[in-house]
Amino acid sequence: MSTKEANEKGWNELDIIIVTGDAYVDHPGFGTSIIARVLEDAGYRVGVIAQPGWDNTDDFKKLGKPRLFFAISAGNTDSMVSNYTPSKRLRHEDVYSPGNKTGLRPNRAVIVYSNRLREAFPDVPQVIGGIEASLRRFAQYDYWSDKVRQSILADSPADLIVYGMGELQILEIADRLNKGKAISGINDIDGTVWKMDIRSWKEKKEDTLGECIEIPPYTEVSKSKELYANAFRIIYEEQDHIRGHCIVQVHPKTVIVQNRPMRPLTTEELDHVYELPYTRETHPSYNEPVPALDMVKFSINTHRGCFGACSFCAIALHQGRMIRSRSIGSILMEAEGFRNIRGFKGTINGLGGPSANMYGMECSKWEKKGVCKNKVCIHPDACPSLDTSHKKLIELMRRLRELPGISKVFVGYGVRYDLALLDEEYMEELCAHHISGQLKVAPEHYCNSVTSVMKKPGREVFERFEQKFTDINKKVGKDQYLVAFLMSGHPGCTLGDMIETAEYIRDTGRYTRQVQDFTPTPMTAATCMFHTGTDPFTGKKVYVATSQKEKSIQRAMLHYKEPSNHNLVYEGLKRANRLDLAGNSWNCLIGRKKGGKNGW
Template identity: 80%
Template sequence: MARKERTTGQNHTPRFLPMSPDEVHRKGWGELDIIIVTGDAYVDHPGFGTSIIGRVLEDAGYRVGVIAQPGWENIADFTKLGKPRLCFAVSAGNTDSMVSNYTPSKRLRHDDAYSPGNKAGLRPNRACIVYTNRLKEAYPDVPVIIGGIEASLRRFAQYDYWSEKVRQSILADAPADLLVYGMGELQMLAIADKLKNGTPASQISDVDGTVWKMDIKSWKEKKEELLSEYMEIPPYVEVSKDKAIYAKAFKTVFEEQDPFCGHGIVQVHPKTVVVQNKPMRPLSQEELDRVYELPFTREAHPSYPEKIPALDMVKFSITTHRGCFGSCSFCAIVMHQGRMIRSRSIGSILREAESFRDIRGFNGTVNGLGGPSANMYGMDCKKWESSGACKNKFCLYPQVCLSMNTSHSKLIELMQRLRELPGISKVFVGYGVRYDLALLDEQYMEELCAHHVSGQLKVAPEHYSDRVTAVMKKPDRKTFERFEQKYKEINRKLGKDQYLVAFLISGHPGCTLEDMIATAEYIRDTGRYTRQVQDFTPTPMTAATCMFHTGLDPFTGKKVYVATSQKEKSIQRAMLHYREPGNHTLVYEGLKRAGRLDLVGNTWNCLIPRSSEKGPKSGW
C-alpha cells in the first residue's frame, strides 16, 4: 500500500470528497476517476466504509466523488457527477440493505440511523443490484465494482431470510464487473491501478479478495486448468435444493477464509460462474495506521440539514484493531474481516485521540475504544502467519486455545497512555468486552473498572442456556457468572457503583421453547431482567443462518432445532420480557404449549398472572 509521500493525516487540512458538480469544479477537476455510490448518507468518518475507501483512493492520487443515497427510480442522480474515467464503486452502506429496511419480523423499519434525520426509505431493497442496474443503464461501458457488507456477504449462493429462498451470488444477479469482499482498501487500489494502466475490467482476475465471473462456455474450456488452483463447491442448482449440500458448501467457504492458507473457490450458476480468489492479506500495522490517520473530518457532509444518528454514536470513538477470533455463530465478521487480529500502533491511536481536541463539540471524552471485540487488541496466535487459522477448531470455544496470546498488556499500556494525554479526560469502553478473555487478566479488569466504564458496561452473554450458547459458540453461563462476580468484587473494592447491562438473543438456532422458559426462570431468580433483547435475524453468510435454513450445524453435520415460524419467534422473544403486560398473551400461549402452566398464577415464582389464561388458546 505504498503511496505518494505525505505527512500524517492530522497535518493536512481536512476536506470532504465532492458530492456535487460545483464541488468537483472548485477542486479544479474536469472529471472524476472513481465515483462511489452508497446507500448511506455521506459521513466523513473512519467508521464508515465509503469514507475509508474514498480517502484511501484519494491518498493514492485518484480523484474521487460520492453519490450518497441516490433516488433509484431513474438515472438522474446517478449521472449528476458525470462519467468517471475509471469506474463506479458501489456499496449498500454499512449494513445489508434488507437489514436496514426490515425488522426481524419482516416489517418495514420506521427509522434508519445512517440517514439524515433518522429517516427510513432512502435506500432500495437489495441496493447493490438496484444501483448497479441504474449505472449500467446510464453508462453501459463504465466498469462497476461492488463491495461493502452486502456484496461481501452475498458473494456465493446464500439463504435470504426475506424471500425465504436461496438466492444466487449477488454477482450473478447484478451486472457488476467485479466484487470486492472483506476490508477492501488493497483490492480497490489494485483494481484502480489496473484500470488506470488500461486493463479492461473483464480481464482483472488476479486480485486477492475479489470475485469475478466467467461465462459457462469459458468455464467448460478452462475447468481443468482452474481447478488446479481453485476449489469447486456445489453449484447453485444443488445448494438451492439440498440443505445438506448447502451446509457442506458453507463449511468449505468458512474454512477457506484465510489469507495465508485459503484457496480460491468456484461456484457454478445457471448463466454464469463466480470465481472467488483467496482472501486479501490483512493490512500491516503501518498500513492500518496510515488508513486511520487520513484527513477525516469526522463530520457529515455539510449539505445535510439534519443529523446522521449513526455519527453521533461513533464520532469520538477509536478503532484499535480489525478482525475477531471469537467466531460467534450469529456474526459474519469472520467472513468479512477474518479471524486474525491486526492492531494499530499505540502511537497512531494516541495521535488520533490528540486530533479530537481540534474538532468542534469534543468535550474530552473518547466514547469508544476497540474493534469488533473491545479487548482483542494486541492479541495473536503464533500459527497464523505460517499456517493460518485452524480449520478443525475454534480459538475460544469450548475453551480458550492455549496457542492464543491472550495477554492484555498492550491494551493496558494503551489505556494508560490515553488517559495521560492532555485534553483527554475520559476514555470509555462501554461495550464489546469479550468477558471470557477479560477473566484471564485481573489487571485488565481492574483498569477497566477503575477508569474506563461510565456507570454501565454492556456485555453479551446472548443466552443463559448452555445448550444454546454451545450452538452460538459462546461461553457458558458459569463463565458469565464468574465474570459478573469478579466485576462486582472489583467495583466494590474501588468503591464504585457500576453495573452490567446484558444483551440477549431470542429465537437463535438450537433454542427451544423449553430453553426460553428456563432462561426466563433464571432471569426471574437472579434479577437479570434486561431491556436489551434482540430477535435473531438470519443475515447472509453466518453459521447461524446456515443452521436456520438447513436445520444442521455445518461444522458437525448434526441436526439443530430451529424456530422458523414468526409466531414461535414472537413467543420466544416475548418470554424474555415476560413482565410486560402486552406480552402476556404470547407468554401464556408458549407456557401452555410447553405444558408449563404452573408458571401462570399469582405466587412469587410465576411468570405471568392468572388473568393471562383468558388469552387465545391456539397453537402455532
C-alpha cells in the same frame, strides 16, 4: 458530492465515483469514507453519490461519467437489515440517513444501483463491495424472501466484487484500470470475486481445479439443504489468506469465481488508513444530523478482526479471525486530533474494534499457518497458542488517559468477558477508569445448550465475570453495573430453553430490556443452521424456530413481565406443558388467565 465541489478542486473529471446507500459521513467508521480517502490519498479524483433516487437515472448522472469505474455499496449494513426488523416489518428509523429518515435506500440496494448505472453508463466498469456485496458473494439463503438467492454478482451487471476489507483490492483495481487494463481481464486479485461464462469454465475446469475448490452449484444448493450446508462449511474453512483456496460455484448463466482472501493490512498500513484527513463530520450539504455519526464521532478503532467466531456474526467471513492492531503511537495521534474538532469535550466514548479487548492479541501460528481450520480460538476454552494478555491494551489505555485534553476514555461495550476473566489487571484497569456507570456485555443466552451452538461462553462463565466485576468495583470504590444483552430465536434454542432462561432471569434478578430476536443475515453459520436445520461443521441436527409465531413467543419469554406479552407467554407455557408457571404462586412467570382478551 457535486460538480461545484469538483470544480473548486480544479477537477474537470472524476476518476472514480462511489455510490452508497448511506448518507455521506467523512469518518473512519464508515466504509465509503475509508475507501474514498484511500483512493484520494493515492492520487485519484473521487466523487460520492449518496442515497440516490432509484426511480430513474438522474441522480446517478449528476457527477458525470467517471474515467475509471463506479464503486457501489449498500452502506455500512445490508440494505434488507437497514429496511426491515427481524419480524420483517418496515423499520421506522434509519440511523445512517439524515434525520433518521427511512425510505432513502432501496431493498437490495447494490443490485438496484448496479442496474441503474448500467442503464446510464453501459460501458463503465462496476466494482461492488461493502457488507451487502461481500456477504452475498456466493449463493446465499435470504431470510426476507425465504429462499436461496444467486450470488449478487450473478444477479447484477457488476464486473467484480471486492469482499472483506477492501483497501488493497480497490487500489490494485484502480491502478490496473488506470494503466489501460480492461476490467474483463482483472481476475487474479486476492479478495475479489469475478465471473466467467460457462463455456470457458468447462474448457478450463481440468486445469483450474488443481488450484480451486468447486462447491455445489446454485441449482443444487438451492434445492438441497445438505449440499447448502456443505458449501457453507467449505467457504468458511477457506476464509484464510495463507491456506485458503480459490472457490468456484456454477450458476445457471455464469460461473462465480472467488479468489483467495486478501491479506490483512500490516500495522503500518492500518495506521496510515486511520491517519488520513477525515473531518469526522457529515457532508455540509445535509441540514439534519446523521444519528450513526453521534454514536462513533469521538470513538477510536484500535484493531480489525475477531477470533470469537460467534455463529450469528459475519465478521469471521468479512474481516477475518486474525487480529491486526494499530500502533499505540497512531492511536494517540488520533486522540490528540480530537482536541481540534468542534464539539469535543474531552471524552473518548469508544475504544476497540469488533471486540473491545482483543487489541494486540496474536496466535503464534497465524503468520505461517493461518487460522486453524477446524477450531475456534476461544471456544470452548482459550487455545494455549493464543496470547490472551491484555498488556498492550492496558498500556494503550494508560497512555490515552495521560494525554492533555483527554479527561475520560470509556469502553462501554464490546468487552469479551471470557477473555477479560483471564486478566485481572485488565479488569481492574477497566473498572477503575474506563466505565461510565454501566458496562454492556452480551451473554446472549443463559441456557448452555444454546450458547454452545452460538459458540459463546456458558452461563457459569458469565456468573464468574459478574462476580469478579462486582468484587473489583468494590475494591476500586465504584458503583457500576452490567447491562446484559440477550437473544431469542437463535438456532438450537427450543421453547423449553427459553422457559428455562426466563426462570433463571426470575431467580437471579437479571431482567433486562436489551433483547433482540435472531435475524438470519447473509453468510453466518447461524443463518446456515436456520435454513438447513443442521450444524454445517458437525453435521448434527439443530432445532430451529422458523415460524414467526414461535419466534414471537420466544422473545416474549424474555420480557415475561410485560402485560402486553402475557398472551404469548401463556401460549408458550401451554405448548411446553408448563402451565404451572401461570398463576399466583411466587415462582410463576405470569398470573392466571381469567378470560377475555386481556384478562389476567
